[in-house]
Amino acid sequence: MPRTILVVDDDPHIRQLLVFALAKAGLNTIEAEDGEAALAQARVHGPDLIVLDINMPRMDGIEVCRRLRGEGDVPILFLSSRDDEIDRILGIELGADDYVTKPFSPREVVARVMAILRRVSGRPPEVERAATALRHGRLTLDPEGWQAQWGGEAVALTVTEFAILRTLAAMPSKVFSRDAIIDRLRGPGFALTDRTIDSHVRNLRAKFAGHGAEDLIETRPGIGYRIGACGG
Template sequence: MAIMQCTVLVVDDDPHIRELLAFALQKAGLATREAADGEAALADMAERTPDLVILDINMPRMDGIETCRRIRAQGDLPVLFLSSRDDEIDRILGMELGADDYVTKPFSPREVVARVAAILRRVHRRPPPQTPGRFSIGGLSLDAEGWRAKWRGVEAPLTVTEFSIVRTLADAPARVFTRDAIIDRVYGPGFAMTDRTIDSHIRNLRSKFAALGGVDVIETRAGVGYQLGQCQGEAP
């Protein structure tokens, strides 16, 4: 599916923001739908699943955090969080819930469109030729074409971004990736993102694999970054 055939659900209690984002996304060739709160968003998704959800954190009735929890309980639909404040707790909690990216208000509509496009490209692009379709080391196995990761045959419920990160590490198991290198590989060169966001995704990945017994999938190299671990199911 081409990115321009994708549909984005914009969820925010401010009609002006919904209108602003819908206009910018439509100008970029994306179809849009709108919802004013989490309950309305879930009802909309039950009728027609979008390709990505832009989700405000601070909303009445059902906020973005609870809405994201319910979305994640149903699958790995990409989520981009919006917040009216630059609150680190909100950002970390959002990432640990499985959000693919995070933008703080006030924002540039062009930036939001660029981040949406980057997420959708990762969802729909084919694996690069140099990357094998399947990868296996120890208890870890990756299916690049199916976007699935398993630990000893049990699938880990990864988001698109989480899968992209572990696949990046698996592409070069001996290499230590800096946070900037991970951002470049996952999002594209020059993409603006903080180191803390990558750290939150790594923490989430470790938690999901550890729940299945994969306690050594990702190794931290102090002062440098991250690399693929031994994947033997033993604490490093």
């Protein structure tokens, strides 16, 4: 069944470009011209992913993201007209799964959308060969339900946060460089930054710290990250 993408941007030309490109990729689309319309469309249609512009009238994308994250975990791809690293990191920290800066190629946006959808629907080979649940210390990951637990308590994660944690937990003895994590999540060739991965890891630590987890992810200076003991 085709996935449905909500495209939110106050520029009708950009919406038209993205709707055309996404339709060519076999995806259904719905549109919204501002933040308030985006919330209404999301609540009515329940899209599989939202492409969300940051700078919009009436309600900007940051506030839309905050409200959506209070209601569920639909994947969000931010669009930003400012080539500013702080804006990018802010978007990720709010719970967005990826970002693209303007001007952009519609093909790049489609590629990012498809990568996120694959992460939502797919499971890595090492999980398929193992039991459904992946356990490490007090950490439990359910790849089919995309749910994480710490000591039996649910921890709400975005798609990208879950994918990073699953990558680390599936190979607990391995230290992953940031580039290796990016390759695992998206495949080689995507121009993400080390700071984006650092931001996701920081979010993961903060979320699990609220459940008493102080050793979720270890930092190996100059190398990268590995899963911690996780209370085990």
